[in-house]
Amino acid sequence: MRLTNDIAGQESNCSNAEAPLVDGRGIGKSFGTLMALAPLDISIGAGERVALAGPSGSGKSTLLYLLAGLVPPDRGELILDSQPVAGLQPGKELSEAVGLIQQQLDLVPQLPVIQNVLAGRLGQWGILRSLASLFSARERKSVEVVLSRLGVADKIDEPTSHLSGGEQQRVAIARLMIQAPKVLLADEPVSSLDPARAEEILRLLTGLVADTGGAMVASLHSPDLIREHFTRVIGLRHGILQFDIPARELTSTVLEALYDLDREPED
Amino acid sequence: MIWTGNPKIRSLARFFEARWFLSIVLVGVFLWSLTGVDWNGSIVHSGGGSSFKDFSLGLFPPELSPGFMKLAIIASWQTVVHAVAGMTLAVIIGLPLGVVASGSLGNPSRSRLAIAVVVRFVLAFMRSIHELVWAVLFVAAFGLSSLAAVMAIAVPYAGMLGRIYSEVLNDVPEGPLDGLRSAGGSSFSVLVYGRMPMAITDMLSYSFYRFECAIRAAAIMSFVGIRGLGFEIQLSLNDLLFGEVWTLLFFLFGLVLLVDYWSTRVRRSLDS
Numbered sequence: 001m002r003l004t005n006d007i008a009g010q011e012s013n014c015s016n017a018e019a020p021l022v023d024g025r026g027i028g029k030s031f032g033t034l035m036a037l038a039p040l041d042i043s044i045g046a047g048e049r050v051a052l053a054g055p056s057g058s059g060k061s062t063l064l065y066l067l068a069g070l071v072p073p074d075r076g077e078l079i080l081d082s083q084p085v086a087g088l089q090p091g092k093e094l095s096e097a098v099g100l101i102q103q104q105l106d107l108v109p110q111l112p113v114i115q116n117v118l119a120g121r122l123g124q125w126g127i128l129r130s131l132a133s134l135f136s137a138r139e140r141k142s143v144e145v146v147l148s149r150l151g152v153a154d155k156i157d158e159p160t161s162h163l164s165g166g167e168q169q170r171v172a173i174a175r176l177m178i179q180a181p182k183v184l185l186a187d188e189p190v191s192s193l194d195p196a197r198a199e200e201i202l203r204l205l206t207g208l209v210a211d212t213g214g215a216m217v218a219s220l221h222s223p224d225l226i227r228e229h230f231t232r233v234i235g236l237r238h239g240i241l242q243f244d245i246p247a248r249e250l251t252s253t254v255l256e257a258l259y260d261l262d263r264e265p266e267d
Numbered sequence: 268m269i270w271t272g273n274p275k276i277r278s279l280a281r282f283f284e285a286r287w288f289l290s291i292v293l294v295g296v297f298l299w300s301l302t303g304v305d306w307n308g309s310i311v312h313s314g315g316g317s318s319f320k321d322f323s324l325g326l327f328p329p330e331l332s333p334g335f336m337k338l339a340i341i342a343s344w345q346t347v348v349h350a351v352a353g354m355t356l357a358v359i360i361g362l363p364l365g366v367v368a369s370g371s372l373g374n375p376s377r378s379r380l381a382i383a384v385v386v387r388f389v390l391a392f393m394r395s396i397h398e399l400v401w402a403v404l405f406v407a408a409f410g411l412s413s414l415a416a417v418m419a420i421a422v423p424y425a426g427m428l429g430r431i432y433s434e435v436l437n438d439v440p441e442g443p444l445d446g447l448r449s450a451g452g453s454s455f456s457v458l459v460y461g462r463m464p465m466a467i468t469d470m471l472s473y474s475f476y477r478f479e480c481a482i483r484a485a486a487i488m489s490f491v492g493i494r495g496l497g498f499e500i501q502l503s504l505n506d507l508l509f510g511e512v513w514t515l516l517f518f519l520f521g522l523v524l525l526v527d528y529w530s531t532r533v534r535r536s537l538d539s
Contacts, residue, residue, distance in 0.1 A: 068449050095451025102449075106442035110464040119460055123451015130456045172446075179450050 019082050020045045021097075021183050021215045022067060026076035029062050036062040039076055040241045042234070044183070044215050049206060051226040051247060052219040054236035055259050060219040061103070063236070064185045067217060068100040081182055095123030099181035103188045105172045109161035113152075113171055116160050117143045120179030146174045150204065166197055173204055184209055186218035190225065198222070202229045223255050325509025335511060338499065343518045346495040349413060349485040353420025354478050360425035364390055365432030371462060372454050387433070393426030398484045402491045416493045420481050431473050432466075439465040468537050475530030482522050496522075 020043045028039035037059040044050055052060040065071040066078065069085050078085040080097040088094045099120070107116045114137050121139065122130055129138070137143075140156075147153040150170040155163055160171060169189070176184060186205060190198035202218075206229055209216045220226065226233050226247050233250050235242035235258045242258055282288065366372060368390060370383035402419035409415045436458075444461045452460060489497030496519050503511035 070445055070449055091451045091453050095449070098449070100446070100449040102442060102446055104442050106440075106446040108443045108447070108461050108464050110467070111460065115460065119447055119450050119452065119456075121450075122447060122453070122456045122460065125456070127453070127455050130452075131459060134459060175446075175450060 021081055022217075023079040024067070024073075024076065025079070027066055027073040027078050028075050029066060029071060030074055035239050037066070037236075037239045038241070042244075044217065046182075046213055046215055047209075048215045048232055049209060049230045049247075050215070050217045051230040051233040052217065052236060053221065053226065053233055053250075053255065053258060054219075054242070055261075057238075058236040059239035060236055061187050062239070064100065064187050064217065064219065067183070068098050068185050069094045070100070091123045095179055095181060097181060098183045098185060099176045099179045101172050101176060101184075101186040101189055103191065105165075105168050107160045107168055107171055107175075109159070111160055112157050113147070113160050113163070114140065114143050114156050116171055117146065117174045117178055120175040120177070123179070142178065143174070146177045147171075149177075150174055165192060169193070169197075169201055170204075173201070173208070177208055180212055182212065182214040184212075184214060184216045186216070188219050190220055190222075198225060205229075223250055223252060226250055321507070322509050322512075325511075326513050328510065329513035329517065330508065330510040331514065335514065339496075339514055339518050342494070342496045342499045342515070343522060345413075346482060346485045346497070346519075347522060349416040349420065349488065349493075349495060350478065350481040352413075352417040353485065354424060354474075354481045356417060356421035357424035357428055357477070357481075358474060360421065361390075361428030362432060364425065365429035366436065366458065368429055369433035369436040369462075371436055371458055374454070387430070390426045390429040390433075394423045394430065395426075396423060398423045399487065399490060402488050402493065406491050406493070411492050411494075413493075416485060416488045416495070419488065420484055424477055424481060428474060428477060432470055435466040435469045435473070436462045468534060471537065472530065472534050475526065475533070478530070479523055479526045482526060483519070486519055 022042060022044040024040070024042040026039040026041060027037070028035075029037045042063075052063065054060055062071070066073050067080075069078075069080070069088065069090075072086070080088065080094075083093070083097075085094070085097075088097060108119075115134065118133060118137060118139065121133075125133070132138070144153055144156060147156055147170075150173060152163075152167050152170045152174075155167060155171075160168065163171065184205065189205065190201055193201060202225060205216060205218070218230075227250055230247040232245070233247045234244045235254070237258055243254065245254075364386055368383055368386040370379060373379050398419050401422050402415060405415035405418045409418070439462050443465065444457050447457045447461045486495055486497040486500075488495055489499075489501050492498075496515055500512055500515045503509075503515065
C-alpha cells in the first residue's frame with residue numbers, strides 16, 4: 001500500500017510541478033547558410049519569467065518562433081508541457097501550450113477589436129463556430145471583461161486599425177488572455193513604448209502569467225525592466241547562447257559586452 | 268513559382284524576366300508589325316470622311332422619341348441582366364476556385380500543391396478564350412437565349428476573378444496570419460479571419476472593374492445574335508440611323524458610369 005502511494009506520488013510529481021513547461025534539447029535553426037540559432041538547451045519551469053537580450057539579428061525572434069511552434073527546429077527536440085511539440089495537435093493543443101505576441105502586434109487591421117480578441121479562441125473552435133462568430137460574435141461577455149481589465153472596453157466594436165499603438169498592444173494582450181496559454185511569448189513587447197507604458201504592459205503580462213501559473217519568455221533590451229520584471233535573463237549574440245543567469249545578476253558590464261558592436265562572432 | 272527549386276531553370280526564368288530582354292522583344296514585335304502594313308495602298312478608307320461626317324451629325328440631335336427611348340431602356344435592361352447574372356455566377360465559381368488555386372487551405376503538402384496547379388490551369392483555360400468565342404459555343408449549345416449570354420460571361424470572368432483572388436489572397440502580409448496561427452487558427456480560420464478581411468477591398472474593387480467590363484461584354488454579345496444594347500446598335504448602324512446609335516451609346520455610357528459610381532461608394536464604405 002505504501003509502495004503504490006509512493007509511485008503514484010512520484011508520477012504526479014513528474015508530470016506536473018517538477019517537469020519544465022518548456023524543455024528544448026539542442027534546438028537550433030538555420031535559414032540557408034545563415035545559422036540563425038546555434039543548437040542550445042533551454043528549460044523553463046512554471047512561474048519563471050525569462051528575458052531574452054541581445055542585439056538585432058542575435059536569434060531572439062527565431063528562438064521565440066521556435067518555442068511558439070510556428071517554425072520547426074532543424075535539429076534537437078522541443079518538449080512543451082511534457083509533450084514533444086511535433087506531436088501536439090497544431091490548432092488546439094499547441095495554442096493551449098504557447099501563445100505569442102509579435103513585435104509588430106500583427107492584429108488583422110480590418111477586423112473589429114472583438115474579432116481580433118476572439119481569435120484567441122480559434123484553437124478551441126471548429127470551422128462552423130469560427131465562421132458563425134465572424135458574423136455574430138460569440139462570448140462577447142468574456143471579451144468585455146478582459147478589455148475592461150485592460151482599460152479599452154469602449155473600443156470593443158471599433159475597427160482595429162482605428163486604435164492607437166498603445167491600444168492595439170492591449171488588444172494583442174487581450175487576445176492572449178482569451179487564449180490563456182501556459183507559456184506566454186512576447187517579441188519585443190515594449191520596444192516602441194514610452195517608459196511608463198512599457199512598465200504598465202510588463203505589469204499586465206506578469207499579472208497574466210501569475211494568473212495562469214505558467215511561464216513567460218520575452219525579448220527586450222532595457223536592463224532596468226529586465227531586473228524589475230523578470231526572474232532570469234538569457235543573452236544571445238549571433239545566434240549563440242552567451243549567458244543564462246538570474247535577472248538580478250545582470251550587470252551593465254555583462255550587457256555592454258553583449259551589445260558590443262566591435263566584438264567578432266566567436267566560432 | 269513552382270519551379271524555383273531548380274537553379275538552372277531559375278536562372279533561365281530570370282533571363283526571360285529581365286527588363287532589357289522584355290523591352291527588346293516588345294520593340295522588335297512592334298517594328299516587325301510595321302512591315303505588315305501596306306504603305307502604298309490607302310491606309311485611310313477614301314469614303315471614310317463622309318461616313319464620319321454623317322455619324323457626327325447624328326449627334327444633333329440623337330433620337331429621343333418616346334418609342335425609341337422605351338426600346339433603349341429595354342435593351343439596356345437586357346444588357347444589365349446578362350451582366351449581373353453572368354458576374355454573379357462568375358463570383359460564385361471564381362471565389363472557391365481562387366481559394367484553392369491560392370493553395371492557402373489545408374496542410375502544406377505535395378498533393379495540395381498539385382491540386383492548386385491543376386486549378387490554376389483550369390482558370391487559365393477559362394479566361395484564355397474570349398467571351399465572344401464562349402458566346403458562339405454557348406449559342407450553339409443553348410440557342411440564342413439569355414442563358415448563353417450569361418454563361419459566356421460567367422466562364423471567362425470566373426477564370427479572371429479566380430486568378431486575381433488567388434493572387435490577392437496570397438499577397439496579404441504574413442504577420443497577422445502568424446498571429447492567428449499562434450492563437451491556434453487552422454488554415455480555414457486563417458483564411459476567413461486573416462486573408463479574407465485583409466484582401467476584401469482589393470477583391471471587391473477588382474470585381475467591380477470586371478463588372479464594368481461585363482456590361483460592355485454583354486452589350487457586344489449582339490454580334491452572335493443575343494439581344495441587348497449592342498444588338499440595337501448594330502440594327503441602327505445597318506440602317507444608317509446614326510441618331511439612334513448615339514442614343515444607345517449614351518445609354519451604354521450611362522450604365523458604365525452608374526457601375527463606377529456604385530463601386531466607389533461600396534469601396535469607400537469598406538475603407539472607413
